[in-house]
Amino acid sequence: MAISSSFNFLFAFLLALLSTHSSATFISITNRLSQCLNNYADPSFPISGLLYTPGNSSYPSILQAYIRNPRFNETTTNKPILIITASHASHIQAAVVCATTQRLLMKTRSGGHDFEGLSYVSYMNQPFFIVDVFNLRSINISIEHETAWVQAGATLGELYYGIAEKSNTHAFPAGVCPTVGVGGHLSGGGYGNLMRKYGLSVDNIVDAQLIDVNGRLLNRKSMGEDLFWAITGGGGVSFGVVLAYKIKLVRVPTVVTVFNIQRTSEQELSTLAHQWLQVADKLDNNVFFRMRLGLVNNTDGQRQFVLIFHQCT
Ligand SMILES: Cc1cc2nc3c(=O)[nH]c(=O)nc-3n(C[C@H](O)[C@H](O)[C@H](O)COP(=O)(O)OP(=O)(O)OC[C@H]3O[C@@H](n4cnc5c(N)ncnc54)[C@H](O)[C@@H]3O)c2cc1C
Structure with a gap:
Protein backbone atom coordinates (compact mmCIF):
# COMPACT_ATOMS: atom_id res chain seq x y z
CA MET A 1 0.00 0.00 0.00
CA ALA A 2 2.81 2.39 1.00
CA ILE A 3 4.75 1.47 -2.15
CA SER A 4 1.65 1.99 -4.30
CA SER A 5 0.89 5.47 -2.88
CA SER A 6 4.57 6.52 -3.24
CA PHE A 7 4.44 5.30 -6.83
CA ASN A 8 1.21 7.27 -7.46
CA PHE A 9 2.79 10.38 -5.97
CA LEU A 10 5.90 9.97 -8.10
CA PHE A 11 3.78 9.38 -11.24
CA ALA A 12 1.66 12.49 -10.54
CA PHE A 13 4.82 14.53 -9.87
CA LEU A 14 6.40 13.36 -13.16
CA LEU A 15 3.20 14.12 -15.08
CA ALA A 16 3.03 17.61 -13.56
CA LEU A 17 6.70 18.14 -14.43
CA LEU A 18 6.17 16.95 -18.00
CA SER A 19 3.03 19.05 -18.53
CA THR A 20 4.76 22.16 -17.10
CA HIS A 21 7.66 21.44 -19.41
CA SER A 22 5.42 20.93 -22.45
CA SER A 23 3.34 24.09 -21.72
CA ALA A 24 6.59 26.05 -21.37
CA THR A 25 7.77 24.58 -24.69
CA PHE A 26 4.46 25.48 -26.39
CA ILE A 27 4.64 29.03 -25.02
CA SER A 28 8.16 29.50 -26.34
CA ILE A 29 7.20 28.07 -29.77
CA THR A 30 4.16 30.39 -29.86
CA ASN A 31 6.26 33.41 -28.89
CA ARG A 32 8.83 32.64 -31.59
CA LEU A 33 6.04 32.25 -34.16
CA SER A 34 4.36 35.56 -33.16
CA GLN A 35 7.73 37.30 -33.36
CA CYS A 36 8.39 35.86 -36.81
CA LEU A 37 4.92 36.87 -38.09
CA ASN A 38 5.34 40.42 -36.84
CA ASN A 39 8.78 40.62 -38.47
CA TYR A 40 7.67 39.30 -41.86
CA ALA A 41 4.26 40.97 -42.21
CA ASP A 42 4.03 44.04 -44.42
CA PRO A 43 4.09 47.05 -42.01
CA SER A 44 1.26 48.66 -44.03
CA PHE A 45 -0.96 45.73 -42.98
CA PRO A 46 -0.17 45.05 -39.30
CA ILE A 47 -0.73 41.47 -38.20
CA SER A 48 -0.47 41.69 -34.40
CA GLY A 49 -4.20 42.35 -33.83
CA LEU A 50 -5.11 39.30 -35.92
CA LEU A 51 -3.23 36.73 -33.81
CA TYR A 52 -5.12 34.64 -31.24
CA THR A 53 -3.32 32.42 -28.72
CA PRO A 54 -4.98 30.21 -26.06
CA GLY A 55 -4.47 32.99 -23.48
CA ASN A 56 -6.65 35.38 -25.50
CA SER A 57 -10.30 35.59 -24.36
CA SER A 58 -11.54 35.47 -27.99
CA TYR A 59 -9.48 32.37 -28.84
CA PRO A 60 -12.26 29.79 -28.09
CA SER A 61 -14.91 31.63 -30.14
CA ILE A 62 -12.52 32.21 -33.07
CA LEU A 63 -11.51 28.54 -33.04
CA GLN A 64 -15.07 27.21 -32.69
CA ALA A 65 -16.73 29.57 -35.20
CA TYR A 66 -15.78 27.30 -38.11
CA ILE A 67 -15.63 23.93 -36.39
CA ARG A 68 -18.54 22.44 -38.33
CA ASN A 69 -18.16 18.94 -36.92
CA PRO A 70 -18.76 18.89 -33.12
CA ARG A 71 -16.87 15.59 -32.94
CA PHE A 72 -13.69 17.67 -33.23
CA ASN A 73 -14.74 20.20 -30.61
CA GLU A 74 -13.89 18.15 -27.52
CA THR A 75 -11.60 19.24 -24.68
CA THR A 76 -9.37 16.34 -25.74
CA THR A 77 -9.13 17.59 -29.35
CA ASN A 78 -5.66 18.86 -30.14
CA LYS A 79 -5.81 22.68 -30.29
CA PRO A 80 -3.73 25.13 -32.37
CA ILE A 81 -1.04 27.14 -30.60
CA LEU A 82 -2.11 30.21 -32.59
CA ILE A 83 -4.79 31.32 -35.07
CA ILE A 84 -4.14 34.01 -37.68
CA THR A 85 -7.35 35.62 -38.92
CA ALA A 86 -5.74 36.86 -42.14
CA SER A 87 -7.30 39.91 -43.74
CA HIS A 88 -4.65 40.56 -46.40
CA ALA A 89 -2.49 38.44 -48.71
CA SER A 90 0.66 39.60 -46.86
CA HIS A 91 -0.59 37.92 -43.65
CA ILE A 92 -0.76 34.57 -45.42
CA GLN A 93 2.63 35.16 -47.02
CA ALA A 94 4.13 35.81 -43.56
CA ALA A 95 2.42 32.66 -42.23
CA VAL A 96 3.86 30.46 -44.98
CA VAL A 97 7.40 31.86 -44.52
CA CYS A 98 7.22 31.47 -40.71
CA ALA A 99 5.84 27.92 -40.93
CA THR A 100 8.89 27.03 -43.01
CA THR A 101 11.52 28.83 -40.94
CA GLN A 102 10.00 27.69 -37.61
CA ARG A 103 9.40 24.17 -38.96
CA LEU A 104 5.77 24.28 -37.81
CA LEU A 105 2.67 22.56 -39.15
CA MET A 106 0.28 25.11 -40.71
CA LYS A 107 -3.42 24.42 -41.33
CA THR A 108 -5.60 26.46 -43.70
CA ARG A 109 -9.28 26.91 -42.96
CA SER A 110 -12.05 28.46 -45.07
CA GLY A 111 -15.56 27.14 -44.32
CA GLY A 112 -14.41 24.45 -41.84
CA HIS A 113 -16.52 21.74 -43.49
CA ASP A 114 -13.70 19.24 -43.85
CA PHE A 115 -15.21 15.84 -42.96
CA GLU A 116 -12.16 14.88 -40.88
CA GLY A 117 -11.53 18.34 -39.44
CA LEU A 118 -8.22 18.52 -41.33
CA SER A 119 -8.35 22.31 -41.51
CA TYR A 120 -8.26 22.73 -37.71
CA VAL A 121 -7.08 19.47 -36.10
CA SER A 122 -3.64 17.87 -35.99
CA TYR A 123 -3.68 14.11 -35.72
CA MET A 124 0.02 13.82 -35.03
CA ASN A 125 -0.27 15.62 -31.70
CA GLN A 126 2.37 18.05 -32.86
CA PRO A 127 2.17 21.83 -32.37
CA PHE A 128 0.34 23.53 -35.25
CA PHE A 129 -1.23 26.85 -36.11
CA ILE A 130 -4.19 27.86 -38.28
CA VAL A 131 -4.47 30.43 -41.03
CA ASP A 132 -8.18 31.22 -41.03
CA VAL A 133 -9.38 33.14 -44.08
CA PHE A 134 -12.94 33.98 -42.97
CA ASN A 135 -12.10 37.72 -43.23
CA LEU A 136 -11.23 37.24 -46.90
CA ARG A 137 -14.74 36.72 -48.30
CA SER A 138 -15.33 39.44 -50.91
CA VAL A 252 -30.17 29.36 -65.89
CA PRO A 253 -33.88 29.90 -66.64
CA THR A 254 -35.81 32.39 -64.52
CA VAL A 255 -38.22 29.65 -63.40
CA VAL A 256 -36.98 26.36 -61.94
CA THR A 257 -39.25 23.51 -60.81
CA VAL A 258 -38.18 21.52 -57.76
CA PHE A 259 -39.77 18.61 -55.91
CA ASN A 260 -38.84 16.13 -53.19
CA ILE A 261 -40.36 12.68 -52.63
CA GLN A 262 -39.65 10.42 -49.64
CA ARG A 263 -40.15 6.66 -49.65
CA THR A 264 -39.75 4.57 -46.48
CA SER A 265 -38.44 1.04 -46.05
CA GLU A 266 -41.95 -0.44 -46.22
CA GLN A 267 -42.03 0.61 -49.85
CA GLU A 268 -39.51 -1.66 -51.60
CA LEU A 269 -36.56 0.69 -51.45
CA SER A 270 -34.30 -1.60 -53.47
CA THR A 271 -36.82 -1.73 -56.36
CA LEU A 272 -37.16 2.06 -56.33
CA ALA A 273 -33.39 2.53 -56.20
CA HIS A 274 -33.02 0.12 -59.12
CA GLN A 275 -35.61 2.03 -61.15
CA TRP A 276 -33.85 5.32 -60.36
CA LEU A 277 -30.59 3.82 -61.65
CA GLN A 278 -32.30 2.95 -64.96
CA VAL A 279 -33.49 6.52 -65.66
CA ALA A 280 -31.38 9.08 -63.75
CA ASP A 281 -28.59 9.40 -66.32
CA LYS A 282 -30.84 9.17 -69.39
CA LEU A 283 -33.00 12.22 -68.69
CA ASP A 284 -32.57 15.50 -70.50
CA ASN A 285 -29.54 17.47 -69.19
CA ASN A 286 -31.90 20.18 -67.96
CA VAL A 287 -33.29 17.71 -65.42
CA PHE A 288 -31.34 16.82 -62.28
CA PHE A 289 -32.71 13.79 -60.47
CA ARG A 290 -30.96 12.85 -57.23
CA MET A 291 -31.49 9.96 -54.82
CA ARG A 292 -30.10 9.77 -51.32
CA LEU A 293 -30.46 7.41 -48.42
CA GLY A 294 -31.49 8.82 -45.03
CA LEU A 295 -32.82 7.76 -41.62
CA VAL A 296 -36.15 8.87 -40.09
CA ASN A 297 -38.25 7.88 -37.07
CA ASN A 298 -41.35 5.86 -38.01
CA THR A 299 -44.73 6.17 -36.22
CA ASP A 300 -43.50 3.76 -33.48
CA GLY A 301 -40.51 6.02 -32.87
CA GLN A 302 -38.13 3.50 -34.48
CA ARG A 303 -35.39 4.48 -36.90
CA GLN A 304 -35.93 3.38 -40.48
CA PHE A 305 -34.29 3.93 -43.83
CA VAL A 306 -35.80 6.39 -46.25
CA LEU A 307 -35.01 7.15 -49.88
CA ILE A 308 -35.24 10.81 -50.80
CA PHE A 309 -35.71 11.69 -54.46
CA HIS A 310 -34.98 15.27 -55.33
CA GLN A 311 -35.62 16.70 -58.76
CA CYS A 312 -34.77 20.09 -60.27
CA THR A 313 -35.82 21.16 -63.75
C1 LIG B 1 -22.61 19.34 -44.48
C2 LIG B 1 -21.72 19.18 -45.70
C3 LIG B 1 -22.31 19.27 -46.97
C4 LIG B 1 -21.51 19.13 -48.11
N1 LIG B 1 -22.11 19.22 -49.35
C5 LIG B 1 -21.35 19.08 -50.46
C6 LIG B 1 -21.94 19.16 -51.78
O1 LIG B 1 -23.14 19.36 -51.94
N2 LIG B 1 -21.12 19.02 -52.85
C7 LIG B 1 -19.77 18.81 -52.72
O2 LIG B 1 -19.07 18.72 -53.74
N3 LIG B 1 -19.18 18.74 -51.49
C8 LIG B 1 -19.94 18.86 -50.37
N4 LIG B 1 -19.35 18.77 -49.14
C9 LIG B 1 -17.89 18.54 -49.06
C10 LIG B 1 -17.15 19.89 -49.04
O3 LIG B 1 -17.20 20.46 -50.33
C11 LIG B 1 -15.68 19.64 -48.65
O4 LIG B 1 -15.62 19.09 -47.36
C12 LIG B 1 -14.87 20.93 -48.72
O5 LIG B 1 -13.50 20.62 -48.71
C13 LIG B 1 -15.20 21.87 -47.56
O6 LIG B 1 -14.57 23.11 -47.77
P1 LIG B 1 -14.50 24.18 -46.59
O7 LIG B 1 -13.71 25.34 -47.05
O8 LIG B 1 -15.86 24.41 -46.04
O9 LIG B 1 -13.73 23.34 -45.47
P2 LIG B 1 -12.35 23.52 -44.71
O10 LIG B 1 -12.45 22.55 -43.56
O11 LIG B 1 -12.05 24.93 -44.37
O12 LIG B 1 -11.30 23.02 -45.75
C14 LIG B 1 -11.35 21.73 -46.34
C15 LIG B 1 -9.96 21.38 -46.89
O13 LIG B 1 -9.54 22.36 -47.84
C16 LIG B 1 -8.36 23.03 -47.35
N5 LIG B 1 -8.53 24.48 -47.59
C17 LIG B 1 -9.48 25.28 -47.04
N6 LIG B 1 -9.31 26.54 -47.46
C18 LIG B 1 -8.25 26.54 -48.30
C19 LIG B 1 -7.59 27.57 -49.03
N7 LIG B 1 -7.99 28.84 -48.98
N8 LIG B 1 -6.51 27.23 -49.77
C20 LIG B 1 -6.07 25.95 -49.80
N9 LIG B 1 -6.66 24.93 -49.14
C21 LIG B 1 -7.75 25.22 -48.38
C22 LIG B 1 -8.30 22.74 -45.86
O14 LIG B 1 -6.99 22.84 -45.35
C23 LIG B 1 -8.87 21.34 -45.79
O15 LIG B 1 -7.89 20.39 -46.16
C24 LIG B 1 -20.11 18.90 -47.99
C25 LIG B 1 -19.54 18.81 -46.72
C26 LIG B 1 -20.33 18.94 -45.58
C27 LIG B 1 -19.70 18.82 -44.23
Whole structure:
Protein backbone atom coordinates (compact mmCIF):
# COMPACT_ATOMS: atom_id res chain seq x y z
CA MET A 1 0.00 0.00 0.00
CA ALA A 2 2.81 2.39 1.00
CA ILE A 3 4.75 1.47 -2.15
CA SER A 4 1.65 1.99 -4.30
CA SER A 5 0.89 5.47 -2.88
CA SER A 6 4.57 6.52 -3.24
CA PHE A 7 4.44 5.30 -6.83
CA ASN A 8 1.21 7.27 -7.46
CA PHE A 9 2.79 10.38 -5.97
CA LEU A 10 5.90 9.97 -8.10
CA PHE A 11 3.78 9.38 -11.24
CA ALA A 12 1.66 12.49 -10.54
CA PHE A 13 4.82 14.53 -9.87
CA LEU A 14 6.40 13.36 -13.16
CA LEU A 15 3.20 14.12 -15.08
CA ALA A 16 3.03 17.61 -13.56
CA LEU A 17 6.70 18.14 -14.43
CA LEU A 18 6.17 16.95 -18.00
CA SER A 19 3.03 19.05 -18.53
CA THR A 20 4.76 22.16 -17.10
CA HIS A 21 7.66 21.44 -19.41
CA SER A 22 5.42 20.93 -22.45
CA SER A 23 3.34 24.09 -21.72
CA ALA A 24 6.59 26.05 -21.37
CA THR A 25 7.77 24.58 -24.69
CA PHE A 26 4.46 25.48 -26.39
CA ILE A 27 4.64 29.03 -25.02
CA SER A 28 8.16 29.50 -26.34
CA ILE A 29 7.20 28.07 -29.77
CA THR A 30 4.16 30.39 -29.86
CA ASN A 31 6.26 33.41 -28.89
CA ARG A 32 8.83 32.64 -31.59
CA LEU A 33 6.04 32.25 -34.16
CA SER A 34 4.36 35.56 -33.16
CA GLN A 35 7.73 37.30 -33.36
CA CYS A 36 8.39 35.86 -36.81
CA LEU A 37 4.92 36.87 -38.09
CA ASN A 38 5.34 40.42 -36.84
CA ASN A 39 8.78 40.62 -38.47
CA TYR A 40 7.67 39.30 -41.86
CA ALA A 41 4.26 40.97 -42.21
CA ASP A 42 4.03 44.04 -44.42
CA PRO A 43 4.09 47.05 -42.01
CA SER A 44 1.26 48.66 -44.03
CA PHE A 45 -0.96 45.73 -42.98
CA PRO A 46 -0.17 45.05 -39.30
CA ILE A 47 -0.73 41.47 -38.20
CA SER A 48 -0.47 41.69 -34.40
CA GLY A 49 -4.20 42.35 -33.83
CA LEU A 50 -5.11 39.30 -35.92
CA LEU A 51 -3.23 36.73 -33.81
CA TYR A 52 -5.12 34.64 -31.24
CA THR A 53 -3.32 32.42 -28.72
CA PRO A 54 -4.98 30.21 -26.06
CA GLY A 55 -4.47 32.99 -23.48
CA ASN A 56 -6.65 35.38 -25.50
CA SER A 57 -10.30 35.59 -24.36
CA SER A 58 -11.54 35.47 -27.99
CA TYR A 59 -9.48 32.37 -28.84
CA PRO A 60 -12.26 29.79 -28.09
CA SER A 61 -14.91 31.63 -30.14
CA ILE A 62 -12.52 32.21 -33.07
CA LEU A 63 -11.51 28.54 -33.04
CA GLN A 64 -15.07 27.21 -32.69
CA ALA A 65 -16.73 29.57 -35.20
CA TYR A 66 -15.78 27.30 -38.11
CA ILE A 67 -15.63 23.93 -36.39
CA ARG A 68 -18.54 22.44 -38.33
CA ASN A 69 -18.16 18.94 -36.92
CA PRO A 70 -18.76 18.89 -33.12
CA ARG A 71 -16.87 15.59 -32.94
CA PHE A 72 -13.69 17.67 -33.23
CA ASN A 73 -14.74 20.20 -30.61
CA GLU A 74 -13.89 18.15 -27.52
CA THR A 75 -11.60 19.24 -24.68
CA THR A 76 -9.37 16.34 -25.74
CA THR A 77 -9.13 17.59 -29.35
CA ASN A 78 -5.66 18.86 -30.14
CA LYS A 79 -5.81 22.68 -30.29
CA PRO A 80 -3.73 25.13 -32.37
CA ILE A 81 -1.04 27.14 -30.60
CA LEU A 82 -2.11 30.21 -32.59
CA ILE A 83 -4.79 31.32 -35.07
CA ILE A 84 -4.14 34.01 -37.68
CA THR A 85 -7.35 35.62 -38.92
CA ALA A 86 -5.74 36.86 -42.14
CA SER A 87 -7.30 39.91 -43.74
CA HIS A 88 -4.65 40.56 -46.40
CA ALA A 89 -2.49 38.44 -48.71
CA SER A 90 0.66 39.60 -46.86
CA HIS A 91 -0.59 37.92 -43.65
CA ILE A 92 -0.76 34.57 -45.42
CA GLN A 93 2.63 35.16 -47.02
CA ALA A 94 4.13 35.81 -43.56
CA ALA A 95 2.42 32.66 -42.23
CA VAL A 96 3.86 30.46 -44.98
CA VAL A 97 7.40 31.86 -44.52
CA CYS A 98 7.22 31.47 -40.71
CA ALA A 99 5.84 27.92 -40.93
CA THR A 100 8.89 27.03 -43.01
CA THR A 101 11.52 28.83 -40.94
CA GLN A 102 10.00 27.69 -37.61
CA ARG A 103 9.40 24.17 -38.96
CA LEU A 104 5.77 24.28 -37.81
CA LEU A 105 2.67 22.56 -39.15
CA MET A 106 0.28 25.11 -40.71
CA LYS A 107 -3.42 24.42 -41.33
CA THR A 108 -5.60 26.46 -43.70
CA ARG A 109 -9.28 26.91 -42.96
CA SER A 110 -12.05 28.46 -45.07
CA GLY A 111 -15.56 27.14 -44.32
CA GLY A 112 -14.41 24.45 -41.84
CA HIS A 113 -16.52 21.74 -43.49
CA ASP A 114 -13.70 19.24 -43.85
CA PHE A 115 -15.21 15.84 -42.96
CA GLU A 116 -12.16 14.88 -40.88
CA GLY A 117 -11.53 18.34 -39.44
CA LEU A 118 -8.22 18.52 -41.33
CA SER A 119 -8.35 22.31 -41.51
CA TYR A 120 -8.26 22.73 -37.71
CA VAL A 121 -7.08 19.47 -36.10
CA SER A 122 -3.64 17.87 -35.99
CA TYR A 123 -3.68 14.11 -35.72
CA MET A 124 0.02 13.82 -35.03
CA ASN A 125 -0.27 15.62 -31.70
CA GLN A 126 2.37 18.05 -32.86
CA PRO A 127 2.17 21.83 -32.37
CA PHE A 128 0.34 23.53 -35.25
CA PHE A 129 -1.23 26.85 -36.11
CA ILE A 130 -4.19 27.86 -38.28
CA VAL A 131 -4.47 30.43 -41.03
CA ASP A 132 -8.18 31.22 -41.03
CA VAL A 133 -9.38 33.14 -44.08
CA PHE A 134 -12.94 33.98 -42.97
CA ASN A 135 -12.10 37.72 -43.23
CA LEU A 136 -11.23 37.24 -46.90
CA ARG A 137 -14.74 36.72 -48.30
CA SER A 138 -15.33 39.44 -50.91
CA ILE A 139 -17.30 38.59 -54.06
CA ASN A 140 -16.98 40.77 -57.17
CA ILE A 141 -19.42 39.86 -59.91
CA SER A 142 -19.40 41.05 -63.51
CA ILE A 143 -22.67 40.09 -65.19
CA GLU A 144 -21.39 41.81 -68.35
CA HIS A 145 -18.48 39.34 -68.58
CA GLU A 146 -20.37 36.52 -66.87
CA THR A 147 -17.52 36.04 -64.38
CA ALA A 148 -16.84 36.67 -60.68
CA TRP A 149 -13.81 36.85 -58.38
CA VAL A 150 -14.67 35.16 -55.11
CA GLN A 151 -12.33 35.02 -52.13
CA ALA A 152 -11.68 31.71 -50.37
CA GLY A 153 -13.37 32.69 -47.08
CA ALA A 154 -16.78 33.27 -48.69
CA THR A 155 -19.40 30.56 -48.31
CA LEU A 156 -21.33 28.98 -51.19
CA GLY A 157 -24.52 30.57 -49.82
CA GLU A 158 -22.93 34.04 -49.98
CA LEU A 159 -21.80 33.37 -53.54
CA TYR A 160 -25.26 32.17 -54.67
CA TYR A 161 -26.91 35.14 -52.93
CA GLY A 162 -24.46 37.60 -54.49
CA ILE A 163 -25.14 36.26 -57.98
CA ALA A 164 -28.93 36.24 -57.41
CA GLU A 165 -28.79 39.88 -56.28
CA LYS A 166 -27.31 40.84 -59.68
CA SER A 167 -29.11 38.49 -62.03
CA ASN A 168 -31.97 36.00 -62.08
CA THR A 169 -30.60 34.21 -65.12
CA HIS A 170 -27.11 33.38 -63.81
CA ALA A 171 -25.80 30.85 -61.32
CA PHE A 172 -22.68 28.87 -60.44
CA PRO A 173 -22.48 25.06 -60.34
CA ALA A 174 -21.42 24.06 -56.83
CA GLY A 175 -22.58 22.17 -53.73
CA VAL A 176 -25.95 22.14 -52.00
CA CYS A 177 -24.81 23.11 -48.51
CA PRO A 178 -24.75 26.93 -48.21
CA THR A 179 -22.20 27.09 -45.35
CA VAL A 180 -19.49 25.12 -47.19
CA GLY A 181 -16.46 27.35 -47.86
CA VAL A 182 -15.25 28.35 -51.32
CA GLY A 183 -11.59 27.62 -50.41
CA GLY A 184 -12.00 23.92 -49.67
CA HIS A 185 -14.93 23.26 -52.01
CA LEU A 186 -13.61 24.79 -55.22
CA SER A 187 -10.11 23.42 -54.79
CA GLY A 188 -11.46 19.89 -54.40
CA GLY A 189 -14.15 19.52 -57.08
CA GLY A 190 -17.62 20.75 -56.15
CA TYR A 191 -20.74 18.87 -57.26
CA GLY A 192 -24.34 19.99 -56.95
CA ASN A 193 -27.69 20.43 -58.65
CA LEU A 194 -26.25 21.96 -61.84
CA MET A 195 -23.70 19.24 -62.43
CA ARG A 196 -25.54 17.35 -65.19
CA LYS A 197 -25.74 20.46 -67.32
CA TYR A 198 -22.56 22.33 -66.38
CA GLY A 199 -20.25 19.83 -64.67
CA LEU A 200 -18.34 20.49 -61.45
CA SER A 201 -17.30 23.81 -59.92
CA VAL A 202 -13.74 23.17 -61.10
CA ASP A 203 -14.95 22.92 -64.72
CA ASN A 204 -15.98 26.56 -64.37
CA ILE A 205 -12.87 28.16 -62.82
CA VAL A 206 -10.90 30.43 -65.12
CA ASP A 207 -8.23 31.97 -62.86
CA ALA A 208 -6.98 31.87 -59.29
CA GLN A 209 -4.77 33.69 -56.79
CA LEU A 210 -2.52 31.36 -54.83
CA ILE A 211 0.20 31.86 -52.25
CA ASP A 212 2.66 29.08 -52.91
CA VAL A 213 5.02 27.27 -50.51
CA ASN A 214 7.63 30.03 -50.98
CA GLY A 215 5.14 32.74 -50.04
CA ARG A 216 4.78 34.06 -53.60
CA LEU A 217 1.42 35.46 -54.72
CA LEU A 218 0.64 33.85 -58.10
CA ASN A 219 -2.15 33.94 -60.66
CA ARG A 220 -2.94 31.40 -63.37
CA LYS A 221 -0.37 32.82 -65.75
CA SER A 222 2.47 33.05 -63.22
CA MET A 223 1.74 29.69 -61.56
CA GLY A 224 1.50 27.84 -64.89
CA GLU A 225 -1.10 25.36 -66.13
CA ASP A 226 0.15 22.36 -64.10
CA LEU A 227 -0.24 24.08 -60.75
CA PHE A 228 -3.52 25.67 -61.83
CA TRP A 229 -4.79 22.21 -62.78
CA ALA A 230 -3.71 20.85 -59.38
CA ILE A 231 -5.53 23.50 -57.34
CA THR A 232 -8.74 23.02 -59.31
CA GLY A 233 -9.53 19.50 -58.16
CA GLY A 234 -6.42 18.21 -56.40
CA GLY A 235 -7.14 19.96 -53.08
CA GLY A 236 -5.60 23.43 -52.70
CA VAL A 237 -3.82 22.89 -49.41
CA SER A 238 -1.37 20.37 -50.90
CA PHE A 239 0.03 23.18 -53.04
CA GLY A 240 -0.41 26.44 -51.14
CA VAL A 241 -3.13 28.75 -49.87
CA VAL A 242 -5.81 29.83 -52.33
CA LEU A 243 -6.70 33.47 -51.87
CA ALA A 244 -9.43 33.70 -54.53
CA TYR A 245 -10.90 32.03 -57.59
CA LYS A 246 -12.21 33.66 -60.76
CA ILE A 247 -15.27 31.73 -61.85
CA LYS A 248 -17.39 31.57 -64.99
CA LEU A 249 -21.09 32.11 -64.35
CA VAL A 250 -23.57 29.85 -66.13
CA ARG A 251 -27.00 30.65 -67.53
CA VAL A 252 -30.17 29.36 -65.89
CA PRO A 253 -33.88 29.90 -66.64
CA THR A 254 -35.81 32.39 -64.52
CA VAL A 255 -38.22 29.65 -63.40
CA VAL A 256 -36.98 26.36 -61.94
CA THR A 257 -39.25 23.51 -60.81
CA VAL A 258 -38.18 21.52 -57.76
CA PHE A 259 -39.77 18.61 -55.91
CA ASN A 260 -38.84 16.13 -53.19
CA ILE A 261 -40.36 12.68 -52.63
CA GLN A 262 -39.65 10.42 -49.64
CA ARG A 263 -40.15 6.66 -49.65
CA THR A 264 -39.75 4.57 -46.48
CA SER A 265 -38.44 1.04 -46.05
CA GLU A 266 -41.95 -0.44 -46.22
CA GLN A 267 -42.03 0.61 -49.85
CA GLU A 268 -39.51 -1.66 -51.60
CA LEU A 269 -36.56 0.69 -51.45
CA SER A 270 -34.30 -1.60 -53.47
CA THR A 271 -36.82 -1.73 -56.36
CA LEU A 272 -37.16 2.06 -56.33
CA ALA A 273 -33.39 2.53 -56.20
CA HIS A 274 -33.02 0.12 -59.12
CA GLN A 275 -35.61 2.03 -61.15
CA TRP A 276 -33.85 5.32 -60.36
CA LEU A 277 -30.59 3.82 -61.65
CA GLN A 278 -32.30 2.95 -64.96
CA VAL A 279 -33.49 6.52 -65.66
CA ALA A 280 -31.38 9.08 -63.75
CA ASP A 281 -28.59 9.40 -66.32
CA LYS A 282 -30.84 9.17 -69.39
CA LEU A 283 -33.00 12.22 -68.69
CA ASP A 284 -32.57 15.50 -70.50
CA ASN A 285 -29.54 17.47 -69.19
CA ASN A 286 -31.90 20.18 -67.96
CA VAL A 287 -33.29 17.71 -65.42
CA PHE A 288 -31.34 16.82 -62.28
CA PHE A 289 -32.71 13.79 -60.47
CA ARG A 290 -30.96 12.85 -57.23
CA MET A 291 -31.49 9.96 -54.82
CA ARG A 292 -30.10 9.77 -51.32
CA LEU A 293 -30.46 7.41 -48.42
CA GLY A 294 -31.49 8.82 -45.03
CA LEU A 295 -32.82 7.76 -41.62
CA VAL A 296 -36.15 8.87 -40.09
CA ASN A 297 -38.25 7.88 -37.07
CA ASN A 298 -41.35 5.86 -38.01
CA THR A 299 -44.73 6.17 -36.22
CA ASP A 300 -43.50 3.76 -33.48
CA GLY A 301 -40.51 6.02 -32.87
CA GLN A 302 -38.13 3.50 -34.48
CA ARG A 303 -35.39 4.48 -36.90
CA GLN A 304 -35.93 3.38 -40.48
CA PHE A 305 -34.29 3.93 -43.83
CA VAL A 306 -35.80 6.39 -46.25
CA LEU A 307 -35.01 7.15 -49.88
CA ILE A 308 -35.24 10.81 -50.80
CA PHE A 309 -35.71 11.69 -54.46
CA HIS A 310 -34.98 15.27 -55.33
CA GLN A 311 -35.62 16.70 -58.76
CA CYS A 312 -34.77 20.09 -60.27
CA THR A 313 -35.82 21.16 -63.75
C1 LIG B 1 -22.61 19.34 -44.48
C2 LIG B 1 -21.72 19.18 -45.70
C3 LIG B 1 -22.31 19.27 -46.97
C4 LIG B 1 -21.51 19.13 -48.11
N1 LIG B 1 -22.11 19.22 -49.35
C5 LIG B 1 -21.35 19.08 -50.46
C6 LIG B 1 -21.94 19.16 -51.78
O1 LIG B 1 -23.14 19.36 -51.94
N2 LIG B 1 -21.12 19.02 -52.85
C7 LIG B 1 -19.77 18.81 -52.72
O2 LIG B 1 -19.07 18.72 -53.74
N3 LIG B 1 -19.18 18.74 -51.49
C8 LIG B 1 -19.94 18.86 -50.37
N4 LIG B 1 -19.35 18.77 -49.14
C9 LIG B 1 -17.89 18.54 -49.06
C10 LIG B 1 -17.15 19.89 -49.04
O3 LIG B 1 -17.20 20.46 -50.33
C11 LIG B 1 -15.68 19.64 -48.65
O4 LIG B 1 -15.62 19.09 -47.36
C12 LIG B 1 -14.87 20.93 -48.72
O5 LIG B 1 -13.50 20.62 -48.71
C13 LIG B 1 -15.20 21.87 -47.56
O6 LIG B 1 -14.57 23.11 -47.77
P1 LIG B 1 -14.50 24.18 -46.59
O7 LIG B 1 -13.71 25.34 -47.05
O8 LIG B 1 -15.86 24.41 -46.04
O9 LIG B 1 -13.73 23.34 -45.47
P2 LIG B 1 -12.35 23.52 -44.71
O10 LIG B 1 -12.45 22.55 -43.56
O11 LIG B 1 -12.05 24.93 -44.37
O12 LIG B 1 -11.30 23.02 -45.75
C14 LIG B 1 -11.35 21.73 -46.34
C15 LIG B 1 -9.96 21.38 -46.89
O13 LIG B 1 -9.54 22.36 -47.84
C16 LIG B 1 -8.36 23.03 -47.35
N5 LIG B 1 -8.53 24.48 -47.59
C17 LIG B 1 -9.48 25.28 -47.04
N6 LIG B 1 -9.31 26.54 -47.46
C18 LIG B 1 -8.25 26.54 -48.30
C19 LIG B 1 -7.59 27.57 -49.03
N7 LIG B 1 -7.99 28.84 -48.98
N8 LIG B 1 -6.51 27.23 -49.77
C20 LIG B 1 -6.07 25.95 -49.80
N9 LIG B 1 -6.66 24.93 -49.14
C21 LIG B 1 -7.75 25.22 -48.38
C22 LIG B 1 -8.30 22.74 -45.86
O14 LIG B 1 -6.99 22.84 -45.35
C23 LIG B 1 -8.87 21.34 -45.79
O15 LIG B 1 -7.89 20.39 -46.16
C24 LIG B 1 -20.11 18.90 -47.99
C25 LIG B 1 -19.54 18.81 -46.72
C26 LIG B 1 -20.33 18.94 -45.58
C27 LIG B 1 -19.70 18.82 -44.23
